[in-house]
Amino acid sequence: KKRLSYQQKSENAQHSVSKKLLETALAKESNLIASADVITTQELLELAEKVGPHVIALKTHIDIISDFDYQNTIVPLKELAAKHNFLLMEDRKFADIGNTQELQFTSGVFKITDWADFVTSQVIGGFESLDCFNNVGVVAIIGMSSKGTLTTNSYREEALKVALSHPNVIGGVSQNALPEEILLFTPGVNLADSGDGKGQQYNTPDHVFKTLHTDFIIVGRGIYKSENPAEAAVTYKNEGWKAYLASL
Numbered sequence: 001k002k003r004l005s006y007q008q009k010s011e012n013a014q015h016s017v018s019k020k021l022l023e024t025a026l027a028k029e030s031n032l033i034a035s036a037d038v039i040t041t042q043e044l045l046e047l048a049e050k051v052g053p054h055v056i057a058l059k060t061h062i063d064i065i066s067d068f069d070y071q072n073t074i075v076p077l078k079e080l081a082a083k084h085n086f087l088l089m090e091d092r093k094f095a096d097i098g099n100t101q102e103l104q105f106t107s108g109v110f111k112i113t114d115w116a117d118f119v120t121s122q123v124i125g126g127f128e129s130l131d132c133f134n135n136v137g138v139v140a141i142i143g144m145s146s147k148g149t150l151t152t153n154s155y156r157e158e159a160l161k162v163a164l165s166h167p168n169v170i171g172g173v174s175q176n177a178l179p180e181e182i183l184l185f186t187p188g189v190n191l192a193d194s195g196d197g198k199g200q201q202y203n204t205p206d207h208v209f210k211t212l213h214t215d216f217i218i219v220g221r222g223i224y225k226s227e228n229p230a231e232a233a234v235t236y237k238n239e240g241w242k243a244y245l246a247s248l
Protein backbone atom coordinates (compact mmCIF):
# COMPACT_ATOMS: atom_id res chain seq x y z
CA LYS A 1 0.00 0.00 0.00
CA LYS A 2 1.23 3.45 -0.95
CA ARG A 3 1.25 6.56 1.15
CA LEU A 4 0.41 10.19 0.40
CA SER A 5 3.43 12.32 -0.49
CA TYR A 6 4.45 15.43 1.45
CA GLN A 7 3.32 17.42 -1.59
CA GLN A 8 -0.17 15.87 -1.46
CA LYS A 9 -0.37 16.29 2.31
CA SER A 10 0.70 19.91 2.00
CA GLU A 11 -2.05 20.58 -0.56
CA ASN A 12 -4.59 19.01 1.83
CA ALA A 13 -3.23 20.68 4.97
CA GLN A 14 -5.85 22.50 7.06
CA HIS A 15 -3.47 24.05 9.59
CA SER A 16 -0.74 26.62 8.87
CA VAL A 17 1.79 24.70 11.01
CA SER A 18 1.20 21.43 9.12
CA LYS A 19 1.68 23.30 5.89
CA LYS A 20 4.87 24.93 7.12
CA LEU A 21 6.30 21.59 8.30
CA LEU A 22 5.52 19.87 5.01
CA GLU A 23 6.89 22.74 2.94
CA THR A 24 10.06 22.77 5.04
CA ALA A 25 10.40 19.00 4.57
CA LEU A 26 10.15 19.41 0.80
CA ALA A 27 12.51 22.40 0.69
CA LYS A 28 15.20 20.75 2.83
CA GLU A 29 14.53 17.17 1.65
CA SER A 30 14.39 16.20 5.29
CA ASN A 31 11.89 14.54 7.59
CA LEU A 32 14.18 14.73 10.59
CA ILE A 33 13.36 16.29 13.94
CA ALA A 34 16.28 16.41 16.35
CA SER A 35 15.43 16.07 20.01
CA ALA A 36 17.65 18.45 21.97
CA ASP A 37 17.60 16.72 25.35
CA VAL A 38 20.56 18.69 26.66
CA ILE A 39 20.62 20.52 29.97
CA THR A 40 22.39 23.84 29.41
CA THR A 41 21.67 26.84 27.17
CA GLN A 42 25.11 26.58 25.62
CA GLU A 43 24.63 22.93 24.63
CA LEU A 44 21.18 23.72 23.27
CA LEU A 45 22.38 26.59 21.10
CA GLU A 46 25.47 24.69 19.91
CA LEU A 47 23.34 21.72 18.93
CA ALA A 48 20.82 23.97 17.14
CA GLU A 49 23.64 25.59 15.16
CA LYS A 50 25.12 22.20 14.17
CA VAL A 51 21.97 20.30 13.25
CA GLY A 52 19.85 23.28 12.17
CA PRO A 53 20.60 23.03 8.43
CA HIS A 54 19.52 19.36 8.34
CA VAL A 55 16.31 19.29 10.39
CA ILE A 56 12.78 20.56 9.86
CA ALA A 57 12.27 21.09 13.59
CA LEU A 58 14.17 21.06 16.84
CA LYS A 59 12.31 19.37 19.68
CA THR A 60 12.93 20.78 23.14
CA HIS A 61 12.23 19.77 26.72
CA ILE A 62 12.69 23.34 27.84
CA ASP A 63 12.18 22.47 31.53
CA ILE A 64 15.43 20.43 31.64
CA ILE A 65 17.57 23.50 30.85
CA SER A 66 19.24 24.28 34.17
CA ASP A 67 20.24 27.87 33.34
CA PHE A 68 17.07 28.81 31.44
CA ASP A 69 16.71 32.52 30.83
CA TYR A 70 14.29 33.83 28.21
CA GLN A 71 16.69 36.45 26.83
CA ASN A 72 19.73 34.16 26.73
CA THR A 73 18.02 30.89 25.80
CA ILE A 74 14.95 31.61 23.71
CA VAL A 75 15.96 34.77 21.87
CA PRO A 76 19.10 33.21 20.30
CA LEU A 77 17.26 29.91 19.74
CA LYS A 78 14.62 31.73 17.73
CA GLU A 79 17.35 33.45 15.73
CA LEU A 80 18.91 30.08 14.89
CA ALA A 81 15.49 28.71 13.89
CA ALA A 82 15.05 31.61 11.47
CA LYS A 83 18.62 31.36 10.17
CA HIS A 84 18.42 27.63 9.44
CA ASN A 85 14.70 27.44 8.63
CA PHE A 86 13.48 24.99 11.26
CA LEU A 87 10.48 25.02 13.58
CA LEU A 88 10.47 24.79 17.37
CA MET A 89 8.58 21.86 18.88
CA GLU A 90 8.21 21.94 22.67
CA ASP A 91 7.68 18.39 23.92
CA ARG A 92 5.83 19.46 27.08
CA LYS A 93 3.33 16.57 26.97
CA PHE A 94 0.64 18.59 28.75
CA ALA A 95 -1.68 16.28 30.70
CA ASP A 96 -4.06 18.35 32.84
CA ILE A 97 -7.38 20.18 32.74
CA GLY A 98 -7.72 22.99 30.22
CA ASN A 99 -7.27 25.83 32.70
CA THR A 100 -4.05 24.40 34.14
CA GLN A 101 -2.65 23.60 30.71
CA GLU A 102 -3.41 27.16 29.66
CA LEU A 103 -1.42 28.47 32.66
CA GLN A 104 1.46 26.06 31.99
CA PHE A 105 1.47 27.09 28.34
CA THR A 106 1.37 30.86 28.85
CA SER A 107 2.97 31.52 32.25
CA GLY A 108 5.89 30.56 34.45
CA VAL A 109 9.41 31.28 33.25
CA PHE A 110 9.15 29.36 29.98
CA LYS A 111 6.22 31.20 28.34
CA ILE A 112 5.93 28.45 25.75
CA THR A 113 3.14 30.27 23.92
CA ASP A 114 5.60 33.03 22.94
CA TRP A 115 8.06 30.90 21.01
CA ALA A 116 6.97 27.34 20.24
CA ASP A 117 5.59 26.65 16.76
CA PHE A 118 3.94 23.49 18.04
CA VAL A 119 3.68 21.51 21.28
CA THR A 120 2.95 17.96 22.33
CA SER A 121 0.00 17.23 24.57
CA GLN A 122 -1.64 14.21 26.05
CA VAL A 123 -5.34 14.07 25.22
CA ILE A 124 -6.23 12.42 28.51
CA GLY A 125 -7.91 15.68 29.66
CA GLY A 126 -10.43 15.46 26.83
CA PHE A 127 -11.33 17.65 23.84
CA GLU A 128 -11.66 20.99 25.62
CA SER A 129 -8.28 20.65 27.34
CA LEU A 130 -6.74 21.34 23.90
CA ASP A 131 -8.63 24.58 23.24
CA CYS A 132 -5.92 26.72 24.87
CA PHE A 133 -3.37 25.86 22.17
CA ASN A 134 -5.08 27.82 19.43
CA ASN A 135 -2.05 29.91 18.44
CA VAL A 136 0.14 26.83 17.82
CA GLY A 137 -0.21 23.31 16.45
CA VAL A 138 -0.71 20.38 18.78
CA VAL A 139 0.85 16.97 18.36
CA ALA A 140 -1.26 14.58 20.39
CA ILE A 141 0.40 11.73 22.25
CA ILE A 142 -1.45 8.70 20.90
CA GLY A 143 1.05 5.94 21.65
CA MET A 144 4.38 5.88 23.49
CA SER A 145 7.59 4.14 22.56
CA SER A 146 8.50 2.83 26.00
CA LYS A 147 8.17 -0.72 27.23
CA GLY A 148 4.99 -1.35 29.18
CA THR A 149 3.27 1.86 28.11
CA LEU A 150 -0.42 2.08 28.99
CA THR A 151 -1.29 3.38 25.52
CA THR A 152 -3.12 0.17 24.61
CA ASN A 153 -5.17 -0.40 21.48
CA SER A 154 -8.35 0.85 23.07
CA TYR A 155 -6.64 3.90 24.60
CA ARG A 156 -5.13 4.80 21.23
CA GLU A 157 -8.49 4.47 19.53
CA GLU A 158 -10.15 6.87 21.97
CA ALA A 159 -7.16 9.25 21.95
CA LEU A 160 -7.29 9.34 18.16
CA LYS A 161 -10.97 10.33 18.20
CA VAL A 162 -10.11 13.38 20.32
CA ALA A 163 -7.11 14.23 18.13
CA LEU A 164 -8.97 13.91 14.82
CA SER A 165 -11.87 16.03 15.99
CA HIS A 166 -9.83 18.94 17.38
CA PRO A 167 -8.91 21.77 14.98
CA ASN A 168 -5.69 22.58 16.89
CA VAL A 169 -4.28 19.08 16.36
CA ILE A 170 -1.88 18.71 13.46
CA GLY A 171 -0.55 15.26 14.26
CA GLY A 172 0.14 12.48 16.66
CA VAL A 173 3.10 10.81 18.30
CA SER A 174 2.74 7.08 17.83
CA GLN A 175 4.42 3.77 17.18
CA ASN A 176 1.39 2.70 15.11
CA ALA A 177 0.11 3.98 11.78
CA LEU A 178 -2.36 6.90 11.90
CA PRO A 179 -5.00 8.02 9.40
CA GLU A 180 -3.36 10.11 6.66
CA GLU A 181 -5.26 13.30 7.54
CA ILE A 182 -2.99 13.88 10.54
CA LEU A 183 0.79 13.88 10.56
CA LEU A 184 2.63 11.05 12.26
CA PHE A 185 5.66 11.83 14.42
CA THR A 186 7.73 8.85 15.50
CA PRO A 187 10.32 8.96 18.29
CA GLY A 188 12.27 5.90 19.38
CA VAL A 189 14.49 6.02 16.30
CA ASN A 190 18.13 5.01 16.47
CA LEU A 191 20.45 3.32 13.98
CA ALA A 192 22.87 1.87 16.55
CA ASP A 193 20.83 0.79 19.57
CA SER A 194 17.67 -1.23 20.25
CA GLY A 195 17.05 0.22 23.70
CA ASP A 196 18.55 2.33 26.48
CA GLY A 197 18.13 0.11 29.54
CA LYS A 198 15.47 2.53 30.83
CA GLY A 199 12.51 1.27 28.83
CA GLN A 200 13.08 3.10 25.57
CA GLN A 201 12.60 0.91 22.47
CA TYR A 202 14.25 1.84 19.17
CA ASN A 203 13.51 1.19 15.52
CA THR A 204 15.37 2.24 12.39
CA PRO A 205 14.19 5.04 10.05
CA ASP A 206 13.66 2.39 7.38
CA HIS A 207 11.38 0.37 9.64
CA VAL A 208 9.16 3.27 10.69
CA PHE A 209 8.65 4.53 7.13
CA LYS A 210 8.00 1.05 5.76
CA THR A 211 5.67 -0.26 8.46
CA LEU A 212 4.04 2.93 9.85
CA HIS A 213 4.25 5.32 6.90
CA THR A 214 5.43 7.86 9.41
CA ASP A 215 5.90 11.48 8.34
CA PHE A 216 8.66 12.63 10.68
CA ILE A 217 11.31 10.82 12.67
CA ILE A 218 12.44 12.16 16.04
CA VAL A 219 16.03 11.37 17.00
CA GLY A 220 17.58 12.33 20.33
CA ARG A 221 20.62 10.45 21.58
CA GLY A 222 21.41 9.12 18.10
CA ILE A 223 22.37 12.71 17.28
CA TYR A 224 23.20 14.77 20.38
CA LYS A 225 25.25 11.99 22.04
CA SER A 226 27.20 11.24 18.90
CA GLU A 227 30.83 12.37 18.49
CA ASN A 228 29.82 14.57 15.60
CA PRO A 229 26.18 15.69 15.85
CA ALA A 230 26.22 17.52 12.50
CA GLU A 231 27.42 14.41 10.71
CA ALA A 232 24.94 12.20 12.57
CA ALA A 233 22.13 14.58 11.62
CA VAL A 234 23.11 14.27 7.96
CA THR A 235 23.10 10.48 8.27
CA TYR A 236 19.62 10.39 9.85
CA LYS A 237 18.37 12.98 7.37
CA ASN A 238 19.58 10.94 4.40
CA GLU A 239 18.32 7.63 5.84
CA GLY A 240 14.94 9.19 6.58
CA TRP A 241 14.58 10.76 3.16
CA LYS A 242 15.63 7.57 1.37
CA ALA A 243 13.13 5.56 3.45
CA TYR A 244 10.37 8.11 2.70
CA LEU A 245 11.01 7.94 -1.06
CA ALA A 246 11.01 4.14 -0.93
CA SER A 247 7.60 4.18 0.82
CA LEU A 248 5.92 6.27 -1.91
Ligand code: UP6
Pocket (backbone or CB within 6 Å): 035, 037, 061, 091, 143, 144, 145, 146, 173, 187, 188, 189, 190, 200, 218, 219, 220, 221, 222
Ligand atom coordinates in the same frame (compact mmCIF):
# COMPACT_ATOMS: atom_id res chain seq x y z
N1 UP6 B 1 9.58 10.58 23.28
C1 UP6 B 1 9.87 9.23 23.19
N2 UP6 B 1 8.82 8.34 23.11
C2 UP6 B 1 7.55 8.74 23.14
C3 UP6 B 1 7.30 10.11 23.24
N3 UP6 B 1 8.32 10.98 23.31
O1 UP6 B 1 11.04 8.81 23.18
O2 UP6 B 1 6.64 7.91 23.03
C4 UP6 B 1 10.63 11.64 23.35
C5 UP6 B 1 11.49 11.59 24.58
C6 UP6 B 1 12.83 12.08 24.07
C7 UP6 B 1 12.86 11.69 22.60
O3 UP6 B 1 10.96 12.43 25.57
O4 UP6 B 1 12.87 13.50 24.14
O5 UP6 B 1 11.49 11.51 22.22
C8 UP6 B 1 13.60 10.40 22.31
O6 UP6 B 1 14.96 10.52 22.64
P1 UP6 B 1 16.04 9.37 22.31
O7 UP6 B 1 16.11 9.28 20.80
O8 UP6 B 1 17.29 9.90 22.92
O9 UP6 B 1 15.58 8.11 22.95
